[in-house]
Amino acid sequence: MLTIHNLQATVADKPILKGLSLTINAGEIHAIMGPNGAGKSTLGYTLGGRPGYDVTGGTVDFLGQDLLELEPHERAATGLFLGFQYPVEIPGVSFVQFLREAANAQRKGRGEEPLSGGEFLKLAREKAGLLRMDMDMLKRPVNVGFSGGEKKRAEMVQMGILDPRLAILDETDSGLDIDALRICGEGINAIMRKPDKAVLLITHYQRLLDYVKPDFVHVLAAGRIVKSGGADLALRLEEEGYEAVVQETAA
Amino acid sequence: MNVAMTLPTRKHEDFRYSDLAALESVWPIPTQEIVVADGASDTLQIVETGAGAVARHVSITLGKGAKFDLRILSGGPSYGRIAIDVRLADDADFTLGAAQLAAGAETLEIVTEVTHTGLNATSAQIVRTVLAGKSVGTYLGRIAVARGADGTDAGQSVRAMLLERTATANARPELEIYADDVKAAHGCAVGELDAQGLFYLMSRGLTPAQAKRLMLQAFIAEAFTGAPDEATLSAAALARLEAIL
Numbered sequence: 001m002l003t004i005h006n007l008q009a010t011v012a013d014k015p016i017l018k019g020l021s022l023t024i025n026a027g028e029i030h031a032i033m034g035p036n037g038a039g040k041s042t043l044g045y046t047l048g049g050r051p052g053y054d055v056t057g058g059t060v061d062f063l064g065q066d067l068l069e070l071e072p073h074e075r076a077a078t079g080l081f082l083g084f085q086y087p088v089e090i091p092g093v094s095f096v097q098f099l100r101e102a103a104n105a106q107r108k109g110r111g112e113e114p115l116s117g118g119e120f121l122k123l124a125r126e127k128a129g130l131l132r133m134d135m136d137m138l139k140r141p142v143n144v145g146f147s148g149g150e151k152k153r154a155e156m157v158q159m160g161i162l163d164p165r166l167a168i169l170d171e172t173d174s175g176l177d178i179d180a181l182r183i184c185g186e187g188i189n190a191i192m193r194k195p196d197k198a199v200l201l202i203t204h205y206q207r208l209l210d211y212v213k214p215d216f217v218h219v220l221a222a223g224r225i226v227k228s229g230g231a232d233l234a235l236r237l238e239e240e241g242y243e244a245v246v247q248e249t250a251a
Numbered sequence: 252m253n254v255a256m257t258l259p260t261r262k263h264e265d266f267r268y269s270d271l272a273a274l275e276s277v278w279p280i281p282t283q284e285i286v287v288a289d290g291a292s293d294t295l296q297i298v299e300t301g302a303g304a305v306a307r308h309v310s311i312t313l314g315k316g317a318k319f320d321l322r323i324l325s326g327g328p329s330y331g332r333i334a335i336d337v338r339l340a341d342d343a344d345f346t347l348g349a350a351q352l353a354a355g356a357e358t359l360e361i362v363t364e365v366t367h368t369g370l371n372a373t374s375a376q377i378v379r380t381v382l383a384g385k386s387v388g389t390y391l392g393r394i395a396v397a398r399g400a401d402g403t404d405a406g407q408s409v410r411a412m413l414l415e416r417t418a419t420a421n422a423r424p425e426l427e428i429y430a431d432d433v434k435a436a437h438g439c440a441v442g443e444l445d446a447q448g449l450f451y452l453m454s455r456g457l458t459p460a461q462a463k464r465l466m467l468q469a470f471i472a473e474a475f476t477g478a479p480d481e482a483t484l485s486a487a488a489l490a491r492l493e494a495i496l
Binding site: 076105 | 445452453462473
């Protein structure tokens with residue numbers, strides 16, 4: 001589904017990703033862990049096409065397309081969803097209005113019929129229920145006045161409505177209390193754990209992985225994946241720390 | 252504001268940023284007089300979406316306790332000038348909500364002079380300007396509070412959004428206060444669309460034009476909130492935004 005080969009990227013002329021390679025197949029859940037400054041968020045933003053994240057080398061194939069050639073909205077229409085670590089507040093624009101336009105823009109990009117107002121609200125209500133979010137919150141301006149946990153749950157509701165093939169979730173677990181962590185974890189499973197979908201979880205901690213069991217865990221350090229393993233690698237990292245595991249690889 | 256019969260020059264403060272050649276084509280500007288009797292209310296909606304040059308001057312006199320709600324949508328004219336004079340007696344209330352949406356080489360301007368002559372009158376002006384291309388958008392707003400007009404509450408909220416760095420926004424709020432116990436809140440800002448917000452919306456599948464349009468709709472919405480015919484104004488503003496993006 002996603003094949004990243006030797007990806008190099010800079011932010012403000014500073015090299016952050018230095019030859020990152022990763023393959024994600026349909027039906028798989030991958031977790032990328034790593035110390036601060038390793039390039040985890042840069043990977044998410046680079047794959048999402050954020051301006052200011054410049055690709056200086058390597059290739060990314062997503063569902064047979066050259067992902068790097070696409071504009072951010074085209075990446076979304078192709079089936080990519082980027083869950084933000086810090087969801088942006090947009091005063092004056094309601095979730096319902098924005099998500100209906102976004103869903104229909106994606107459908108148009110794929111040559112599908114737009115959703116009617118009624119169809120959209122039904123879909124939104126169903127996905128909000130999945131994340132135990134009150135539908136009234138989706139009538140409010142995008143993320144304005146939401147707590148950290150509410151913002152992350154709203155990200156998952158958006159993911160449910162937009163129904164992507166691949167979700168890259170950047171620290172979805174940060175800022176969540178224990179209950180919200182479980183609700184988000186269950187939401188990810190319900191929406192994305194399907195044979196034709198895949199997830200890339202970017203996280204610092206093992207705790208989200210208790211709810212969303214990864215098939216593969218990778219350690220990102222200094223812009224490269226330095227170690228890959230199964231779910232047990234996350235447990236070892238939690239116990240021994242990044243430094244010990246990364247050192248072992250270098251030796 | 253005195254509307255002289257001779258064509259103004261750049262030296263006239265109220266015409267400093269005008270397109271003087273276009274102004275000449277519509278000179279002299281007729282004055283539309285509106286008088287609202289004591290205790291009465293009235294509204295006016297000005298929608299200028301044609302392409303030709305246009306200049307209007309509206310002079311409004313509000314009696315004691317009178318109310319007036321004025322909404323303006325100006326987007327389309329190569330040159331569009333709307334000048335408003337208002338005089339408020341005791342306890343009168345004036346609301347202005349205006350949006351100017353310009354592109355290309357268009358010049359749009361709103362020039363207001365709001366004079367509080369009586370006690371405890373209130374005025375609120377909200378002006379939102381969106382400028383693309385090499386357009387120029389101007390708001391000149393003078394609030395005069397006469398001697399003895401105590402208890403005046405006069406607000407001005409003026410914001411302009413530049414879609415390109417080649418566009419120009421001029422804003423000059425002015426206060427002349429000769430009374431006591433006066434509230435005169437005024438805010439004035441010129442900015443650009445938030446890049447983070449745009450990327451967030453685009454990452455969900457909106458095209459760049461859709462993302463900008465949605466943020467601009469939100470930006471100008473306040474000018475039309477509570478208008479007697481908010482739906483018509485919003486629809487006309489939406490059509491204009493889609494044309495300039």
